[in-house]
Amino acid sequence: MKIISVKGLEKSYGKNQVLKGLDFEANEGEVIGVIGKNGAGKSTFLEILMTIKDFDQGEVLLFNENLQKITLDKLGEIRRDISVVLQPTHFYKSLKVEELLKLFKAYYKSNKEIEEIMADFKLEPHRKSYFEKLSGGWKQKVSLAIAFLSEPKLIILDEPTTGLDPHMRNVLWSYIVDYNKSRGGTVILTTHYMDEIEMYCDKVMLIENGKNEMFESTENILSLGYKSMNDFYLSKVPV
Ligand SMILES: Nc1ncnc2c1ncn2[C@@H]1O[C@H](COP(=O)(O)OP(=O)(O)OP(=O)(O)O)[C@@H](O)[C@H]1O
Secondary structure, three states: OEEEEEEEEEEEEOOEEEEEEEEEEEEOOOEEEEEOOOOOOHHHHHHHHOOOOOOOEEEEEEOOEEOOOOOHHHHHHHHHOEEEEOOOOOOOOOOEHHHHHHHHHHHHOOOOOHHHHHHHOOOHHHOOOEHHHOOHHHHHHHHHHHHHHOOOOEEEEEOOOOOOOHHHHHHHHHHHHHHHHHHOOEEEEEOOOHHHHHHHOOEEEEEEOOEEEEEEEHHHHHHOOOOOHHHHHHHHOOO
16 A cells, blocks of 8 residues: 655755655555755655645645645544654653653553553663653654654654664664564654665665655665665765
């Protein structure tokens, strides 16, 4: 089943045209990595898919609903199926980690047990810590735990592993792979780590000059003769 279909997407900030006719598709159960240099428009693209940013031209279908024609009710409905993780912010100033998880469990009406998610994401050492006082990596961990709490159909992650130590990167990827395999969940994420793309993503989209310069399975890209995804990136993207 097609989860996302994007055609000719355009988006400008004032005179700065960031997306210039981007095409993209995601099918149920795919893990797709979006790559490109700093400022290429990856976060902009993801935020449009998250339905938190407008766009100028083109067509975006999410769960077969056209975002330009959708009613507010329908938009609410599809938002319940999507979980997002933005760069960690200081939203939750006065709440402790355990309280935050409880709050979101109630909000999402999640069947997941808090203790299970605490254990999965190894959050125990900071159960009683205030979110705002955590380090960047720990904030990221907690944000990810919250995202998985809602058991969404589609999960959109903006640089989910930036700032995480190698063990935590591993934990996060195990979670993504497991969520994908056991529930058939679809995952779209951005990363600057090409090893993650190579190991875990089914497909990769390279954004360059506002367009999908390449959108292929990682397998097909490597079969073109690149030694690694890093090699592919370095040869395709000018400094
Ligand atoms: N709210 C905004 N207002 C004006 N310009 C913006 C805004 N958000 C992003 N931009 C600009 O749009 C371009 C693309 O930014 P975006 O954050 O989407 O890129 P990115 O590929 O995610 O970059 P990075 O890898 O550095 O996170 C940049 O030139 C950025 O300065």
